[in-house]
Amino acid sequence: MGDVITYLEDGTSGIVTGGVDGSALVVGVCSKGTVGKGYLIGKRSNLEDILGVGPLTEHVRDMLATAGQEPNIVAVPVQGQQAGYITDPVITGSEVVPTVSGVPAQNADIVVRVATPGAVGTATVEISTDGGKTFGEAQASAEQLVLKLEDEEPTGATLVFPAEATLEADATFAVTVRCAVGPVTRIGEASSPLITAATESGVLAGAELVVQIVKGGALNEGTYQLSTDGGDNFDRERTIPVDGKVVLSDFGVTVTFPSGTYTAGTTYSCRLLAPAPSIVDVMSALEGPLAIYDVEYVLVAGETDSVDWAAAQTKADELWNLQRPTYFKMETRLPRDGEDLNDFAAYLLAESQGFAGRFVTVCCQYGEVTDTTGATRLRNAGGLQAGRVMSIPVQRATGRVRDGNVSQLSLPENWESVQSTLEEDGYLTAKKYAGLEGVYWGDSRTMADDTSDYRYEEVLRTVFKAVRLLRNAALKSMYDEAGDPLKPNSTNGLAYLKANLENALDTMVKANPQELASYVVDIASGQDIVNNGVAVDVTLIGIPIIREIKLYASYVYAGSTFDPRMSDSSAA
Numbered sequence: 383m384g385d386v387i388t389y390l391e392d393g394t395s396g397i398v399t400g401g402v403d404g405s406a407l408v409v410g411v412c413s414k415g416t417v418g419k420g421y422l423i424g425k426r427s428n429l430e431d432i433l434g435v436g437p438l439t440e441h442v443r444d445m446l447a448t449a450g451q452e453p454n455i456v457a458v459p460v461q462g463q464q465a466g467y468i469t470d471p472v473i474t475g476s477e478v479v480p481t482v483s484g485v486p487a488q489n490a491d492i493v494v495r496v497a498t499p500g501a502v503g504t505a506t507v508e509i510s511t512d513g514g515k516t517f518g519e520a521q522a523s524a525e526q527l528v529l530k531l532e533d534e535e536p537t538g539a540t541l542v543f544p545a546e547a548t549l550e551a552d553a554t555f556a557v558t559v560r561c562a563v564g565p566v567t568r569i570g571e572a573s574s575p576l577i578t579a580a581t582e583s584g585v586l587a588g589a590e591l592v593v594q595i596v597k598g599g600a601l602n603e604g605t606y607q608l609s610t611d612g613g614d615n616f617d618r619e620r621t622i623p624v625d626g627k628v629v630l631s632d633f634g635v636t637v638t639f640p641s642g643t644y645t646a647g648t649t650y651s652c653r654l655l656a657p658a659p660s661i662v663d664v665m666s667a668l669e670g671p672l673a674i675y676d677v678e679y680v681l682v683a684g685e686t687d688s689v690d691w692a693a694a695q696t697k698a699d700e701l702w703n704l705q706r707p708t709y710f711k712m713e714t715r716l717p718r719d720g721e722d723l724n725d726f727a728a729y730l731l732a733e734s735q736g737f738a739g740r741f742v743t744v745c746c747q748y749g750e751v752t753d754t755t756g757a758t759r760l761r762n763a764g765g766l767q768a769g770r771v772m773s774i775p776v777q778r779a780t781g782r783v784r785d786g787n788v789s790q791l792s793l794p795e796n797w798e799s800v801q802s803t804l805e806e807d808g809y810l811t812a813k814k815y816a817g818l819e820g821v822y823w824g825d826s827r828t829m830a831d832d833t834s835d836y837r838y839e840e841v842l843r844t845v846f847k848a849v850r851l852l853r854n855a856a857l858k859s860m861y862d863e864a865g866d867p868l869k870p871n872s873t874n875g876l877a878y879l880k881a882n883l884e885n886a887l888d889t890m891v892k893a894n895p896q897e898l899a900s901y902v903v904d905i906a907s908g909q910d911i912v913n914n915g916v917a918v919d920v921t922l923i924g925i926p927i928i929r930e931i932k933l934y935a936s937y938v939y940a941g942s943t944f945d946p947r948m949s950d951s952s953a954a
Contacts, residue, residue, distance in 0.1 A: 393858050398886045400850035402678050403776050403843060405454035406768060407671060408445065409664055410438030410683025411462030411657045413586045413634075420671035423455040433457060435587045435632045437656045437761075441683035443753050444765030447790055450773030456675050460667040464584050465655035465685075468539045469558040469718055476553035480543045487538030489565040491720075492529050492557045493517075494541060499551040502543045511537070514556070523549060529557065558720055562655045563635060570595075570648030575640040579652045586634035588656030590760060592616075593637065598646040601626050601639060608637075614750075614758040653719075656761075658684040661693045668697075676706060678843065681768045685715035688737045691744060691829065698741035705853060707846040709741040709828075713764040714809075716748050727800040734807055740830035743839055745810040749821075750792040763791050767810055767823060776843035777897045777925050780823045787820030788812060808837075825929065841924065844897060848890060848922050855886035856918070864911050876905050876916065883918065899923045 407420070413434030415421060421432055423442055433439045442457050449455070466486035473479065476496075491513035497520040498506040508517040511531050518532065527541040537559045543549075562585040568576055577593060590612035597605040602624040607616040610633070626639035633654055659667075664682055672680075682694070694710035701708045714733070717726040730746050745764035752758045766788055770780045778785075791812060798813065801824065805811045811824045826839035836842045859882065865875020883903045890897040902921040909917060938944040 441765035445769035448769030462657035571645035575642035695739035
């Protein structure tokens, strides 16, 4: 009593919070770090010390290369599984469609050829494990045909024929089996011993190993050069070890030179498949970091399929319901051995059928990616696209030509033959333009259906940012007095709510560059606020993107009737 009492009235300065654009969480397999722990990464972070090697490290490095000057990345290690695959049978000369079952145990290029036609069990087949170059003796067919190598070592694959199927003469069924460490191929002198590559604890990172014999000779005499990026870059020349073993610790693989005399110029190649996480492990690893960090999107580093995309959409819906709009960026697998671009595109088109996810983007673009270490390796380019998204405002398309090309990426040969089809189907792709050098991103598509307003990533980003801003602004009016509905010009109640919402969206309209063209905030009169709360209609007016330009050129002679300047001069 009898004093001056001061009260602080907060929230009236117009400060707006809620945007998380430009921040991302990336989850993947790496050789270091704690599974499920979030690591804050910056431009000066030593990735090898924090994450070691693996797909997560490669993707973070790609993101840093394209994310601008102030990226905000949270890297989350996840438990990985050794890669490998068994392809569906390639059928020639038969209407019988078998399936294949199992897990890859031994590398093999299997061809099953029908020697004697007839019903399964009666017909005989010949089996080749070298792609059809040589075949073993005819043997009885079976409804479940276990595919083995010549030494009876199981490949892990079983060819399953339909019951009571009839096999036609000379029909063939080709199946490719690949393990994490692929087969070693040799180019050059056949008498030069065939080196081997093997892993004990598992492959740590993907690579395309190339070994060249520089100087011929025996162990501890000949010399070699090693490349891990398909022959684009080679280490210095080294002597073949006396024990023949070369340990590639960064990849978890040991290359062994058997005893013998090596011939100069002989080249050996072997592909290492990067480890990949299961979607169950990914979602488990994300639980902790997503409870701590609020990000714009989550990038899953590694190959995924439509089952994984559906799980990501479900998680995104869950986050939406928790008032944290977040979308997922996924990647597809690389083409498999023996699979050309048409086969790969057919697989992708089949994989996307029946799936629609407006909160999911899927990058199918792959190629030779050159990173900051100088290595050039074949991998999915999702990290490069994700980094570009971080570097641009929410309303901007990643394919804007003015922002420059993707200098780190080289496209596969003849990619233009499938690019437009895959882009139209909803995949993130890159392309080239006649008259311009380099590679550019195409449309920033999501996997939403064709009638969705959220077919494009920039629309999703803009709306998500606006929703976050609006929610935080609206919270200022929770449990506030609604005011007198007969005095709509009051500065309190509903008017205060509307003013806060408009102030939040003004930050996007007045941003440089502009993120929204305009907006309309409408609070209808006559609402039963006591029983139903307040309903606010917000219309976000977005900025159009130029997706196609049509140039119409015509030719006329100067001074002729059709010269448009003539009409101007006569009018004068």
